[in-house]
Amino acid sequence: MAAVFFGILGPVCVRLDGRQSIELSGKQSVVLASLLLNVNTTVSRDRLIAALWENAPHSAVSNLQTYVAQLRKALPPGTRLLTRGSGYLLQAGADEVDLLIFDQEVRLARLEAERGEAGAAAERFERALALWRGQPAEGTPLGGDLLARVAEVEERRTETLLDYAEVKLVLGAHKEIIDDLRRLLADQPLRERAWYLLMLAHARAGQRDKALGTYRRARDVLVEELGVEPSKDLQDLQSMILGDGLPPVAPEPRARGICQLPPDIADFVGRQGELAAALEALGPARQRATTSEPAGAESAWIPPTLTVPLCVISGQGGVGKTALAVHIAHHARHDFPDGQLYINLRGGENRPTDPEEALGRFLRALEVDSATVPTGLDQRAELYRAKLANGRYLVVLDDAADEGQLYPLLPGTPGCAVLITSRHRLTGLPAARLIDLPMMPSGEALELLRHLIGADRAAEPSGDADTLVQLCGGLPLAVRIAGAKLAARPHWGLDQLVTRLSDTRSRLRQLSHGSQAVRASLAVGYQGLTPPARRLFRLLGLLEAQDFAAWTAAALLDMPHAEAEDLIEQLVDVRLLDVAGHDPSGQARFRFHDLTRAYARECAETEESENERIAALRRALTAWLALTRQAHVRLCGGHYRLPYGRSPLWSPDPEIVERHVRDPLAWVEAERAGIVTAVGQSAALGADELCWELASSAMHLFETRSFYDEWRATHETALLCTRTSGNLRGQATVLNGLAGLYLARDDMQRCGEVLEEALALFEKAEDRHGHALVLVNLAELHRLQGRYAQALEMYEQATEGVARAGDHGTEIAIMRGVGHIHFNQGRYDLAGPYLRRAVRLADDTGDVRSREFARIILGEIELARGDSAAAAAGFSQAMAYFDTLGFPRGTAYATLGLASARLAQHDLDDAERLLQRALAIYDNVGESLGRARVLFAWAELRRLQSRFDEAVATLTEVIAICQAIPAPRRHGLALRALGDVYREAGDLPAAVDAWQRSLTLLEATSSAEARQVAALIKQHLV
The missing domain is CATH 1.25.40.10 (Tetratricopeptide repeat domain)
Structure with missing residues (x-):
């Protein structure tokens, strides 16, 4: 496989084995640039659309999907461009993207500089800066917040240039950096650190007058542009130069600052992609901030400058956000020597931590005397930012409720960085790197279990460790609880816990150990919802469908679609629901994690009465019926061939119906599993009319797409339900539908049996239309078996009932x-x-x-x-x-x-x-009669090619298929063709024998070909 290298530090480029070999269209280049600027981090669909268009067209989602598909095709095999929820993720190794290499080189260079290895640091800085070929994504028109991302990356280069200059000063290369600093200040005259280094370079080069002149120019610019005096660092340096003194050549090592971080997890497993992405996002804050923020310069409610790196880790409760954040923070401690602040904001609880309280705790940790901590949010935020100014601090804000809670806690200077966890995505934070934390992959979850219970115990040959991890659904909290439970009970086999967890009704009770419980974690998010959203969560838990669209929420709550959609988005925001993808109409589909569904069902059973649960579920199931009926109508051109029962319907808004079923086969593609579970739940409720109607309405949709398993499952469920209830018309309709399935699957015997039963039931129910529908299916069965007289009679009998029904x-x-x-x-x-x-x-x-x-x-x-x-x-x-x-x-x-x-x-x-x-299509759908018809034509092709042995073998297979079905006319035609092949091959006795057997079958079916075969036999026997 060719080695791929992506370039974003300049015009976007993709090289294979060192050659620039891939050309991309403009839109593909925008998508790739957006992903590279956020490499190893999911970029939401909305951010990509904003990057592509200033005014997005209505087709933006489908257009974006097209561009991503084209990009995947253009990139080399093995490129990890993945779909994640409603966004996309480009995974790359540290040596595959110039931006990642740059950040790694800069990180190591700064560490070497701190250790006093100035020469090695200079070489690394030089290699890092050599990667830049121009502005990031130069020539690619980006929109949205990605422009801020470009600015952030450029800021990192500028700070790297200044770090490089500082190292070269340590090495005594004073004159070399003067021109570089002058060019930098020509573009960025407000950068005080550059003025400081330029003054120092002149002074160390013996150019005292130029150093003092540099100070005067710096002061003029700052006063004129900002109305402020130079920082204390610049003023102190001027005083030293005036007094013929200078700071030491090498900076004194800093003492380590405060650390409020919880202990790192010793058995932390996996999450390497997210770890790398977060460290890369926090990396820009490693530079030493040199501009102080005047006290009171920024209101506590205004977001701080974009240059403060922000990284948000979001995900559902129990997915390991806090563990990952603490792990990241410990990894990055050496990058923030002034300190690491940590606070649990309790955003998922009913009473999140007040920002004013959080600031008070931070200020006391920053050695502000309790008596002098000011009252009032704004005053505390001002003092907090002033204390952090010019320092290098990492602020970890765990379990944030929303952006409003966070803004007062964000530093104002770029030497600091902020790591945030939240159940919400917090997309309102400026230029934040967003990391969606998914469920743990099964391999990593299994590795975590091994750490907890020991490799030998996890390797039991029964394979129960895999099953246990699967039952935990990839939720790290659940795996940890299961592991802790087993570790506390060394006498248990893994199969004992597997058995307990296999009962879905008691699974949450089993996933509790000591102070840890999955139920408690889920309850935090649930209690933080509004009452209508809590009710929707409960009622959605009643559905058996693995995924569903927003219209189900409207039906469950009996409210307009738009209101229900807002509520479902609340559940998504706090990760009680996941986005499972989008259906072909572009509408989002949602799903529960298995453990979350179990909790929702618990809540429904304790907080909703049985009547309320049944009523809500009936509305949702009849909505499935209403939409399935409409899809049938769109496919078949009307309500024809669709028997109706007496089920009252809850139908979504007309525009929602149109949106979902305008393409009826796309509808059934998205909803086939949901229809099967809806039929099953209707049966469980004892709603026999709803059950058979839903199965019957879906039949032609399933037939068209060859969804035979779904066809069979729905009809067998509905048949049992209608028989249990004694519903004659429902039984007959379902039997007639099963006959169509048996006919499609070439099971002629069972088809005939169920049609005879259906005919009798429709007669008993005095349903003339249903009776006629069965007669048509019987006629089709007779036709396929060559009984043409009986088929014509059945068609004739059915005509009146069909016409009367319209x-x-x-x-x-x-x-x-x-x-x-x-x-x-x-x-x-x-x-x-x-x-x-x-x-x-x-x-x-x-x-x-x-x-x-x-x-x-x-x-x-x-x-x-x-x-x-x-x-x-x-x-x-x-x-x-x-x-x-x-x-x-x-x-x-x-x-x-x-x-x-x-x-x-x-x-x-x-x-x-x-x-x-x-032949490939018929084999794929499993239709043997269709296969026989294709092979019949194939044998003719081989005969025309004079490949007689192959033709004989092919016709022999056709004959076997037709005997098994049985299909006598097709059987007779195959024997006639076999005789023709034998004749041309020179085996006349075999030919006559095949023709005679053919004549018997064709005469029995009144086939036109019988006369031709009889003439052949007569001709060759004479």
């Missing part, structure tokens, strides 16, 4: 079926009118699926009549439509037709390509 969708199916039978019997003049009427009616009703199926049969008629060009045109149109729709079986059917047309045109190469595609 069911045009089933009327189309009848016309198509009758036309297909006439075609199979060679009566093309009779078949055509039926099929053309089906096409017209399908056009009128908007049932485009049925229209294209009818057109395919018309194409088969054209092909049989010898007009392969007209047939190919019809097949191509149907194939394109089914491809666009995403209907695998339809695509395969049309592709097979086009392949047959190409065979007739002797375009064997294209025919083989098309047959390969059709």
Whole structure:
């Protein structure tokens, strides 16, 4: 694999093995620049959109997804451009991005300088600065807060230049840095540290007058531009120079300052990407701040300068935010020698720590006498910032409630840095590096468990350690509690705890040990919610669906969608819900962590009455039914073929319905698992009407996408539910749906059995429309098995019931079926009118699926009549439509037709390509009769290629499939084709034998080909 290197310190570039080899479009370059400026940190979708457009278009989300997909394709294999929630993350090693190399070199150079190794430090500074090829992302138009990020990176370069100058002064290279400092001050005349170093360089070079002149110029600029006198450092240096004195060449080592950090965790595991990202974010604060902030210069409520590095670690309760923050802070202690301040702001509790109280504690830690700590928030914030000015402090603000709580606690000078944890994302902080802390990967969680209970115990051959970690859901707090529990009970096997945790109703009770409890951690976030948001959290816990859209919240609470969406966002903000992704319409989908869901359900069972729980759940389930019905209508062109029950519906707002089901197959793609669980929950409630209606409404959606497992699961659940309740019409409808599934899966025997039962139940329920629907399915079964007379009779019997119900969708199916039978019997003049009427009616009703199926049969008629060009045109149109729709079986059917047309045109190469595609689709959906039809055409291809042995083997497989189904007409056609192959191969006895067996089957099915086979036998026996 080629070595990849990313450059952001100048024009964006990507090099492979040292060569610049990848060219990116403008938008791709913006996306890559944004990710590189935040490498190893998730960049939210909103920040990327702001970087791409000043005024984002309506299609911004889908456009961004396109640019990311194009970028992934352009970058070399192995590049770790990952999707994280609603954002993106570029993971890179420390040697793969020039910005990471720069920060690492600068970090090490400063450490060497502090140890007095000035020569080594100078070399490192020089290497770091040599990485810069221009401004960060030069030539790439960035918008949003990424401009501030660019400014922050440039600030780091400037401070590095000054550190380098300071080291060179220590080495005695006074004259070398004078020009560099002059150029810097020409661009940044307010930088007092540069004035200080330039004065010192002149003085050490023996240029006393120039040093004092530099002071005068510095004072003029500061007074004119800012209205302030030079800092005390500059004034002291001027006094020394006037008195022929100078500060020492090498700075005296600083004494270590205060440290309020909790102890680091000895068994800390994983989180290396987040650790690196946080250290990189805090890195700019390593430089020594030289400008002091005048007391009172900044209101406590105004965010401080953007140059103070801020890093926010957010995530749900128990995910390990505090542990990671403390670990990071201990790693970075040497970068902040003046001190590390820490406070728990208790943002998840009902009464978060007041900022004024927090400032009082900080001031006392900073050795301000308690008697002199001022009262009032503004006065304390002013003194606090003044105490931190010119120092290098790390401030750790744990469990923050919101930005308002934080602003008074942020330092005002760039020598300091702030590390924040919160359940909220806190996107309002200026230029903050945001790190979303996900659940711990299973490998890291298993490693943590090994640390807690010992490697030998975790390696038990039963594999219970893996199961235990899985039951903890990647939540570090849960893993720690499980490990502590096992460590306290050395006589327990891991299987004992696994058994206890496997019961979802008692899992939270088991995940408690000593003062630690997952339930208590979740309760903190829950209690901090508003009452409506708490109720939504409880009710969402009633749903079995693994993920869901915001409309479910509206249904559960019986409120408008916009209000419910605001409440669901509150749950996301405090990490009681996760964003699971987006459906094809761009709408967010949400999910619970398993342990959070268990807690929500506990809350619902204790705080909601049984009637309230049932009513809320019914609203959500009937909303699923309302939307599924609408998706069916969009797909099938109307309400046709959809029996209705008596379930009252809770339907979302019309615009929400339109937004979700405008593309019905995208809807079922997103909701198929939700529909299955909704059917199951309806059954559990004893809501038999709702249960069978929901299963029935989803049937054609499942059929189109070949979601056979979901089709089977919903119908088997609904059948048991309706049988238990004695619901005759529901049983019959579900049985008829199961018959369609068995038909699609080539299980003809079971199909016939359930259709006979469904027919009797509809007769008993006196439902003429349902009775007619079963007759149509019976007719289709007879047709496929070659019993054409019975099929035509069934179609005829069904016609009146279908017409009386106004069911045009089933009327189309009848016309198509009758036309297909006439075609199979060679009566093309009779078949055509039926099929053309089906096409017209399908056009009128908007049932485009049925229209294209009818057109395919018309194409088969054209092909049989010898007009392969007209047939190919019809097949191509149907194939394109089914491809666009995403209907695998339809695509395969049309592709097979086009392949047959190409065979007739002797375009064997294209025919083989098309047959390969059709066979792959049928094999993927598991349709054996479709496979047999493709193999039949494949055998014809091999015959035309004179590859007779292969043709015989292929037809032998076709015959076996048709015997198993059974499909007698297709079986007979395969035997006839087998005889043709034997004849051409010179084996006439085998040919006649195959034809005779074929004739028996074709005569039994009244197939048109029977006469042709009889003539062949007569010709070759004479």
